[in-house]
Amino acid sequence: xxxMADGYITEDGRKIGGVMMEMKNITLRFGGVVAIKDIxxxxxxxxxxxxxxxxxxxxxxMLNVIxxxxxxxxxxxxxxxxxxxxxxxxxVAQQGIARTFQNIxxxxxxxxxxxxxxxxxTHMKTNxxxxxxxxxxxQAEETAQRExxxxxxxxxxxxxIRKTPVGRLPYGLKKxxxxxxxxxxxxxxxxxxxxxxxxNVEEKEDMSRFILDVNDEFSTTIALIEHDMGVVMDLSxxxxxxxxxxxxxxxxxxxxxxxQDVIDAYLGVAHD
Amino acid sequence: xxxxxxxxxxxxSIPHLLARNVSAFGDKPAYREKEFGIWQSWTWREAExxxxxxxxxxxxxxxxxxxxxxxxxxxxxxxxxxxxxxQMCGAVPVPLYQDAVAEEMAYVLEHxxxxxxxVGDQEQVDKVIxxxxxxxxxxxxxxxxxxxxxxxxxxxMNALGDVQATGKAAHERFDKELxxxxxxxxxxxxxxxxxxxxxTGRPKGVVLSNRNIIETSKNSAEFDNLLPGDEVLAxxxxxxxxxxxxxxxxxxxxxxxxxxxxxxxxxxxxLREIGPSYYFAPPRIFETQLTNVMIRMEDASRFKKWLFHTxxxxxxxxxxxxxxxxxxxxMDKLKYALGNLFVYGPLKNTLGLSKVRxxxxxxxxxxxxxxDFYRSLGINLKQLYGQTEASVFITQQKDxxxxxxxxxxxxxxxxxxxxxxxxxxxxxPGVFVEYFKNADSTTDTKDAEGWVATGDAGFIEPxxxxxxxxxxAKDVGKMxxxxxxxxxxxxxxxxxxxxxxxxxxxxxxxxxxTAFINIDLTAVGNWAxxxxxxxxxxxxxxxxxxxxxxxxxxVEEVNESVAQDEMLSGCQIHRFLVLHxxxxxxxxxxxxxxxxxxxxVEEKFADLINALYDGSETVSTVTEVxxxxxxxxxxxxxxxxxxxxVLADQQQIAAE
Numbered sequence: 001x002x003x004m005a006d007g008y009i010t011e012d013g014r015k016i017g018g019v020m021m022e023m024k025n026i027t028l029r030f031g032g033v034v035a036i037k038d039i040x041x042x043x044x045x046x047x048x049x050x051x052x053x054x055x056x057x058x059x060x061x062m063l064n065v066i067x068x069x070x071x072x073x074x075x076x077x078x079x080x081x082x083x084x085x086x087x088x089x090x091x092v093a094q095q096g097i098a099r100t101f102q103n104i105x106x107x108x109x110x111x112x113x114x115x116x117x118x119x120x121x122t123h124m125k126t127n128x129x130x131x132x133x134x135x136x137x138x139q140a141e142e143t144a145q146r147e148x149x150x151x152x153x154x155x156x157x158x159x160x161i162r163k164t165p166v167g168r169l170p171y172g173l174k175k176x177x178x179x180x181x182x183x184x185x186x187x188x189x190x191x192x193x194x195x196x197x198x199x200n201v202e203e204k205e206d207m208s209r210f211i212l213d214v215n216d217e218f219s220t221t222i223a224l225i226e227h228d229m230g231v232v233m234d235l236s237x238x239x240x241x242x243x244x245x246x247x248x249x250x251x252x253x254x255x256x257x258x259x260q261d262v263i264d265a266y267l268g269v270a271h272d
Numbered sequence: 273x274x275x276x277x278x279x280x281x282x283x284x285s286i287p288h289l290l291a292r293n294v295s296a297f298g299d300k301p302a303y304r305e306k307e308f309g310i311w312q313s314w315t316w317r318e319a320e321x322x323x324x325x326x327x328x329x330x331x332x333x334x335x336x337x338x339x340x341x342x343x344x345x346x347x348x349x350x351x352x353x354x355x356x357x358x359q360m361c362g363a364v365p366v367p368l369y370q371d372a373v374a375e376e377m378a379y380v381l382e383h384x385x386x387x388x389x390x391v392g393d394q395e396q397v398d399k400v401i402x403x404x405x406x407x408x409x410x411x412x413x414x415x416x417x418x419x420x421x422x423x424x425x426x427x428x429m430n431a432l433g434d435v436q437a438t439g440k441a442a443h444e445r446f447d448k449e450l451x452x453x454x455x456x457x458x459x460x461x462x463x464x465x466x467x468x469x470x471x472t473g474r475p476k477g478v479v480l481s482n483r484n485i486i487e488t489s490k491n492s493a494e495f496d497n498l499l500p501g502d503e504v505l506a507x508x509x510x511x512x513x514x515x516x517x518x519x520x521x522x523x524x525x526x527x528x529x530x531x532x533x534x535x536x537x538x539x540x541x542x543l544r545e546i547g548p549s550y551y552f553a554p555p556r557i558f559e560t561q562l563t564n565v566m567i568r569m570e571d572a573s574r575f576k577k578w579l580f581h582t583x584x585x586x587x588x589x590x591x592x593x594x595x596x597x598x599x600x601x602x603m604d605k606l607k608y609a610l611g612n613l614f615v616y617g618p619l620k621n622t623l624g625l626s627k628v629r630x631x632x633x634x635x636x637x638x639x640x641x642x643x644d645f646y647r648s649l650g651i652n653l654k655q656l657y658g659q660t661e662a663s664v665f666i667t668q669q670k671d672x673x674x675x676x677x678x679x680x681x682x683x684x685x686x687x688x689x690x691x692x693x694x695x696x697x698x699x700x701p702g703v704f705v706e707y708f709k710n711a712d713s714t715t716d717t718k719d720a721e722g723w724v725a726t727g728d729a730g731f732i733e734p735x736x737x738x739x740x741x742x743x744x745a746k747d748v749g750k751m752x753x754x755x756x757x758x759x760x761x762x763x764x765x766x767x768x769x770x771x772x773x774x775x776x777x778x779x780x781x782x783x784x785x786t787a788f789i790n791i792d793l794t795a796v797g798n799w800a801x802x803x804x805x806x807x808x809x810x811x812x813x814x815x816x817x818x819x820x821x822x823x824x825x826x827v828e829e830v831n832e833s834v835a836q837d838e839m840l841s842g843c844q845i846h847r848f849l850v851l852h853x854x855x856x857x858x859x860x861x862x863x864x865x866x867x868x869x870x871x872x873v874e875e876k877f878a879d880l881i882n883a884l885y886d887g888s889e890t891v892s893t894v895t896e897v898x899x900x901x902x903x904x905x906x907x908x909x910x911x912x913x914x915x916x917x918v919l920a921d922q923q924q925i926a927a928e
Contacts, residue, residue, distance in 0.1 A: 013423050113309075150308035155419070160537030162309065213420060 007044070010237060017045030019081075020221055021066065021189060026075035028061055035061040036072065037245040043189070048215055049223045050232045053242035054265060059225045060102060062242065063191050066223065067099050068092035093122050098187035100178040102194045102225075108167035112158060112177050113149065115166055119184025120145040149184055155217070156180050156210060172203035176210070183214060190214070192224035196231055204228065208235055233257065241265070285457035285482045287360045289524040294320045297500055297527050303349040306534035306542055314349060316527070322350075324450070326357035326432065329439030330388070331446045333412055333430070337362035337453065340384040340465065344368045344377070344400070345392025347506040347532045350416045350432055352519060354390045359463065360454040363388075366465045366477070367511040369864040371857070373902050374402040376475075380467050382407045384477055384708065390432065393417040397424065459483045465708055466513050468660050469863035477708030478513075478660045488663040488702035489521035491684045495668060496550075496630045502528035503548045503627075507539050512865060513660040514634070518552055521663075543624035551631045555638040556866065558653075560794070561623055562645055563770050567798050583611035584648070591616075591648030596672045616649045625651050632656050632668075634679075635865065637741075637760075639768030643676040655679050657739060661717065661724055662686075663702035667739045678738035688739065694729040695745040729758075747870065749780035755842030757785070759870075762834060762843045769826045770795040771819075774855050776873055777845065778881055784846040786884040788877065789823055790854055796822075811852045811909055820914060823850055827916045835919040844918045847884050849891075851877075852909035858898045883913060 007017040021043040028036040036058045043049045051059045064070040065077065068087045077084045079095065087095075098119070106115050124131075124145065126138040153159055156176055161169060166177060175195060182190055195211065196204045208231055214220050226232045232239060233253040241249035241256055243265040249256045256262055283289055293302070298317040305312050314322065335341070341358040343365055345351045355365040366384050368377060370392065381389070381403055389400050389410055397415050404410055415421060416432045439446070463482045467475040506519040519530045528550070533542035540561075569580055590604045600608075620626045631646075631653040638655065646653045652671065657679035658664040667688070669680035682688050686700040699722045706714045718724045729748050730741040742748065743760040751757045759777040766775040766789065773792040779785035791814050800807055800816070807813040831844040855861040860872050874881065876895070883891035892910045899905065 147308065150310075154308055157535070159309070159534045160541070163541075216422065217419065 007046075014046060014216065016047050016237060019043070020045045020047075020079070022078040023062075023065070024076045024078065026062075026065060026072045026077070028058075028065060028070055028072045034245050036065070036242075038075075039242070039245075039247045040075075041240045041247065041250055043221060043223055044238075045221055046215070046219055047221055047238065048211070048236045049221075050236035050239045051223065051225050051242065052227075052229070052232055052239060056244075057242040058245040059242055060193060063099070063193055063223070063225060066189075067097060067191055090122075093185065096186075096188035097191065098182040098185040098189075099191035100175070100182050100193060100195060102197065104171075104174050104178055106166045106174060106178055106181070109165060111163050111165055112169070112180075113153070113162050115177055116149050116152060116180045116184050117145065119181035120149060122185055123148075148186075152180050152183050155213070156183075172199050172206075175199070175203075175207065179207075179210065179214075183218070183220075186218075187220060189221045189223065192222065192226075194225055194227065196226060196228055204231060211235060283486065284459040285359065285454070285461065286356055286463065286485070286520060286524055287454040287457060289486070290316075290320055290323065290356060293524060293527045300500065300527070301529045302523075302527075303352070303530050303532070304546070305349050305532040306538070306545075309534075311531075311545070313529075319349070319353065322436070323353045323357045323360065325436035325439045326353055327360040327439065327450055327454075328443050328446045329435030329437075330357060330361050330363070331450055332438050332442045333388070333414075333435065335361045335363050335388060339363040339388065340366050340386040341388045341390060342366045342368055342381055342384070342386040343390050343510065344370055344396045345390075345416065345510070346370055346536065347508075347510055347515070347519070348392065348416065349530075349532055351390070351392060351510060352506075352530065354414075354432070355464070355520065358388075358390075359457070360450060362453040362457065364462045364465050366467070367516070368467070369469075369509050369511045370396065371509075372399075372864065373858065373898075374399045378403045378407055380475060380477075381410065384465060385409045387411045388414065390414045391416070394420040397421065397429070457482065459486075460705075462705070464516055466511065466516065466660055469865045469867070476710055476713055479705040479708050480513075480663055480702075481705050484663045484702045484704060485517070485521045486525065487685065488665055488683075488700070489517060489525040491701075492517075492665045492668065493522050493526050495670075495684055498522060498526045498528060498550060498630070500527040502526065502550045502629070503546055504528065504530055504550045504552075505539075505543055505546055505548045506530050506532050507536075507543075508552070508554075509864065513664055514552060514658075517664045518550075540624065544622065545624075547624060547627040549627045549629045551625065551628045553631075553633060554635040554866075555633050555642065556636070558633060558638070558642055558646060559770070562642060563792070563795050565619065565623070566770070567794075570798075570802065580615060583607075583615040584645075586611055587616060587648035587650075588644060591650055592644060592674075595647055595650060595652060596674070612650070620649055620651065625649075628652065630654070634658060636867075637764040638676060639764075640676040641768065647674065656683075657741065659726060661704045662698060662700060663704070665702060666696075666698050666700070666726070669738075673736070673738070675738070678733065678736070678740045680739065681737050682739075688732065689723070690731060691725075693745065694731065694742070694748070696726045696728050696730045696739065696741070697723045698726065699723050747780075751779055751785070751842050752781055752783045753842070756839050757843060758840055759785075759843070761840055762787075762830065762845065765830045765833060766826065771799070771822060772826060774868065776855075776868055776870065777843070778874070778884070779843065782885065785843050786881070787827070787845045787848040788873070788880070789827075789848055789850045791819060791823070791850060793854075810854065811907065814850045814852055815909070815912065817912075820850060820912060823848070824914055824916060831916060831918055841919075845916055846918055847913055847915050849880060849884065849911050849913045851880075852893075852911060853895060853897060853907060856897075858900065859896070880911065883911075889913060 009015055019042045024040050026036055026039045053059050065072055068089045071086050126141050130138045196207050215222055239253055239256045241262045248261040249259040293316045299315050301313045302316040302319040303314045341363045343351055343354055358365040377399055391397055400413050413429045414432050414435055418431050460481050460483055463480050463485045465477050465479050467477050504518055508515045523530050531546045533539045586607055590600055590608050593600050628651050631651055634656045654669040654674050656668040658666045665683040666686055667680040668683050686698055689697045703722055703724055727745050728741050729743055729745040730739055732739055743758040747759055749757045757779050762777045763775040766772050771792055772789055774790035776788040777785055827845050827848055834844050835841045857864050862868055879893055890910055890912050894906050894908050896906050
């Protein structure tokens with residue numbers, strides 16, 4: 001780790017810091033299936049890092065390793081310069097890692113506001129019993145949490161659906177609500193699993209703007225999986241490319257674009 | 273210092289009114305804004321402190337007397353404060369339409385030579401920076417919302433909050449200067465400059481003096497008996513003269529509270545939470561609200577539907593009479609009271625109109641059914657007629673003398689006369705000073721005696737003294753056979769159908785009238801959903817045969833009604849088409865206040881008009897469109913033209 005630079009300034013003037021998370025030789029197996037095979041890469045402080053690859057390349061598995069949902073059979077995860085022991089997802093969340101899901105995992109019957117409030121859970125100190133009685137400390141705490149949540153609602157421009165049950169919202173807005181919930185946890189590292197899947201061009205533009213704004217405004221480090229190459233190349237500082245569980249490329253969007261292995265993986269190559 | 277009580281006679285400017293309000297109702301709310309889910313409020317005293325801080329900061333940045341300060345943003349207290357702060361510095365605020373694209377802004381900023389621009393957020397900053405490529409006069413950009421602004425070059429840019437902080441810190445240096453500046457403001461100094469949206473040609477800067485604004489505010493506020501405890505919701509564009517009169521002129525004169533919604537999308541919720549007592553909306557908003565209610569009633573249970581329709585039918589009969597203070601039988605009163613309990617009350621609450629004491633609609637003609645719907649609920653909805661050059665008010669309807677087809681009697685202080693060609697002229701204390709840097713237009717519009725041409729044709733009803741407007745004077749023309757052609761008259765009848773959003777009628781110097789129709793996506797889309805009609809786009813829905821058939825039946829109904837009018841029976845529509853895109857201000861087809869620019873529509877869709885007259889059954893066309901971010905694209909479409917049944921002219925029948 002010492003041989004790496006402490007950070008750099010991007011073309012658009014953002015400061016990228018040192019290494020925040022490092023994946024070392026990760027291998028993940030499900031029985032006989034090798035989902036991830038000996039992959040190493042790092043994520044730097046303040047960076048937008050993309051993981052791309054064809055279907056079944058192991059991208060979501062990788063994200064699940066980072067979020068602590070899967071435990072790799074081999075390899076180590078280093079976070080803030082320390083080796084991370086095997087953890088439960090909630091412990092990972094407490095460390096400041098939040099995520100969104102590929103197929104939206106919101107509480108459909110609850111309002112947008114309540115959904116986003118659940119993102120504050122890791123920051124709540126009162127227990128369930130106190131909250132049920134709803135007097136004194138719990139009430140004061142909820143007010144304080146609500147204030148933070150309202151700032152995020154304002155930031156993501158979803159005031160008009162604050163009280164709307166999530167189930168009634170169109171897809172693009174649900175995605176935004178999910179981002180809001182993840183942001184409510186005030187994460188240091190935000191994991192986005194296909195944030196633009198199934199969106200139209202306008203929704204994609206909005207989402208891209210929000211991702212950039214989140215990164216800029218809260219200095220949140222972002223790791224994302226995305227299929228829309230245009231979006232990936234525009235948004236991210238560095239890109240990891242996976243194929244059949246292996247890493248086939250790693251670098252800036254330009255480097256990756258010109259990488260022959262990557263081109264082959266995406267366009268297909270004649271096996272002779 | 274500033275809180276010295278000003279005597280009644282000395283209320284010669286908005287800053288003077290502000291000082292009066294601080295001493296008269298310093299602890300009453302002056303502004304409210306919903307932010308972060310909570311209504312934040314400022315008393316007159318707090319508002320004055322904020323305004324003063326901005327003004328001091330502006331002095332520190334070098335604002336001179338007579339400078340123009342452009343204000344661009346959505347309705348927020350800080351934007352209103354900036355306007356008054358500009359006035360305190362002796363500068364002239366120039367509010368601009370926030371949804372204008374950079375090109376449009378460039379013209380206005382160049383024309384008024386604004387040295388300072390105060391904007392709401394990053395989106396507006398970007399536009400102003402784009403404008404600066406061609407317009408060099410802009411010294412400083414001041415923005416309110418800091419979001420996304422960190423990476424900008426701040427050598428000539430400041431956050432409003434920082435300007436206020438610097439102003440406060442430097443108050444000892446500038447207090448005296450500031451007080452001297454606002455105290456020296458006179459009744460005939462410029463209060464504000466507003467650019468007219470211009471249905472024709474370039475926008476014109478209308479200069480309004482303190483006298484114009486204050487006299488008009490005073491007269492109209494007294495006319496409707498507005499009180500310090502009243503509440504308004506400020507949601508209409510700040511660049512529009514109406515908003516300036518309601519949210520600044522009348523608000524400062526009477527001292528009522530101005531409420532700003534959280535965002536455009538939450539307007540209806542905010543309306544409901546505030547429950548304004550004084551409310552203004554163009555017909556379009558009332559129409560949207562009614563459409564929403566009707567759509568939801570379609571989905572309601574049978575019992576609820578029955579309840580709604582029974583009591584609404586009763587309200588239609590009795591409601592307006594009750595509002596006008598006419599006698600109604602005891603049984604009807606009882607039934608109305610019951611209806612109020614079960615239907616009208618809850619409905620008004622849902623609409624956010626429970627507390628409305630004085631409601632106005634203007635800008636466009638309102639459909640009689642729409643108007644009666646709100647009146648029958650017991651909402652005191654009235655009409656007024658006005659324009660920027662008059663500081664809004666020309667005529668207003670008195671309580672108890674309200675009708676849907678007239679616009680009322682002259683506002684106190686206004687004189688009316690009708691010219692030989694039918695054009696309406698007025699003279700009032702609100703009449704504008706001049707068009708900025710445009711003496712020719714000024715003399716064209718305003719004669720030496722102060723009479724101003726409205727450009728509208730109309731007449732005063734002999735029995736009631738109420739003014740009735742027919743159409744724009746220049747649009748009223750003759751058809752080929754010499755019969756009268758008044759397109760607006762027919763268009764309004766068409767637009768009263770919920771399915772029709774916009775209509776443009778052609779026929780001047782032609783043998784017959786034809787029309788373009790825009791469908792209303794909400795109403796037609798909902799109808800399509802209920803009838804299992806699938807559609808992928810606006811264009812596809814607009815071209816659907818069943819939609820065309822429905823529109824055709826509407827046009828035929830209009831023809832029947834037009835045929836009743838002897839003078840205008842020539843205006844029946846012979847052929848029509850449904851446009852493949854909505855007419856849009858971004859494409860220049862409408863003004864920012866959503867009035868059709870007839871000439872541009874005629875030029876742009878010349879091929880479609882030709883097709884309407886050459887008898888062809890379909891027409892293919894390519895139309896250029898501008899997206900919200902200013903990029904251009906085009907859409908292709910093949911449209912079906914339809915013939916409509918026309919009733920024989922009554923005169924001809926008589927002749928036969």
